[in-house]
Amino acid sequence: MTESVSKPDASDELSLVERARAGDAEAFTELVKRYDKKIYRLAKHITQNDEDAEDVLQETFLKAYEHLDGFQGNSRFYTWIVRIGVNEALMKLRKRKSSRTVSLDEEIDTGEEMMVREIAVWDGNPEDQYSKEEFRAMLDDALAGLKPAFREVFTLRDIAELSTEETAERLHISIAAVKSRLLRARLQLREKLTRLFKKKGDDAFAYL
Numbered sequence: 001m002t003e004s005v006s007k008p009d010a011s012d013e014l015s016l017v018e019r020a021r022a023g024d025a026e027a028f029t030e031l032v033k034r035y036d037k038k039i040y041r042l043a044k045h046i047t048q049n050d051e052d053a054e055d056v057l058q059e060t061f062l063k064a065y066e067h068l069d070g071f072q073g074n075s076r077f078y079t080w081i082v083r084i085g086v087n088e089a090l091m092k093l094r095k096r097k098s099s100r101t102v103s104l105d106e107e108i109d110t111g112e113e114m115m116v117r118e119i120a121v122w123d124g125n126p127e128d129q130y131s132k133e134e135f136r137a138m139l140d141d142a143l144a145g146l147k148p149a150f151r152e153v154f155t156l157r158d159i160a161e162l163s164t165e166e167t168a169e170r171l172h173i174s175i176a177a178v179k180s181r182l183l184r185a186r187l188q189l190r191e192k193l194t195r196l197f198k199k200k201g202d203d204a205f206a207y208l
Contacts, residue, residue, distance in 0.1 A: 013077050021068050028068075031060050035078055039085045045143055046089035046154040047096070056092055060085040082160050090170055091193035093152075142192040146185055153178055 019027035036057060043056035064071075064081050071080050143151055156167040157178070168178045 001089060015055070017068065017071060017073070017077050020065070031077065031081075038074075039081065042082065042085055042160055043089045043092075043153065043160060045140075046086070046152060047093055048144060048151075049096075052089075052092050052096065056085060056088045059088045063088070070205060079161075081164075083147060083162070084111060086160050086170060087163065090152075105152070138193060138196050139189075140191050142196070146188055147191060150181050150185035150188065153181040157182050158186075 016027045016031050020031065030161075038061050040053055040057045043053040043060075045049065047053055047056065060081060071077065133178050143154065146154065152171060154168060156162045156170065157164065162170070164178050164182075165177055168175045171178070173181075
């Protein structure tokens with residue numbers, strides 16, 4: 001999984017932001033090229049809809065461009081734009097769910113009565129066994145099967161890498177609920193992925 005293009009460092013990223021602020025359209029285009037796939041994937045995980053994810057992607061970079069002066073440089077540009085993308089995706093989801101019976105903030109039983117039946121211990125990294133694209137597709141399929149409340153928390157914490165406090169604030173739930181839902185999401189994902197690995201045969205499951 002070697003890449004021909006080296007990863008940009010923070011100083012390079014900041015230089016692009018400064019140039020974009022000064023009106024250099026090519027600099028902002030470079031920032032878009034670096035992160036558009038990640039923002040799209042994040043939006044797709046939250047909205048579970050291709051068209052919504054495309055809308056979120058466009059709105060995210062539009063707002064980022066309009067508010068470049070508000071970027072203080074205290075964190076990476078990527079971290080800043082991820083937060084914009086998360087907010088846009090959640091707003092899109094809330095608008096869509098306003099006409100559905102399932103609420104973003106629905107109460108989920110966070111007791112300990114539900115136990116996952118089959119959890120494998122992963123000693124190795126699944127990406128060592130499968131191509132990056134294949135493993136990502138498997139993870140995406142498993143994520144799509146989670147309850148919305150679990151999927152949203154997992155996406156914000158483990159994919160967008162927001163803190164527990166930030167996740168609680170954006171979803172309007174308690175910190176305890178974030179921790180509980182994240183644990184359930186991780187356990188259920190592990191079970192779902194374990195089943196997928198088993199379907200590939202004993203050799204694929206041997207390293208678990």
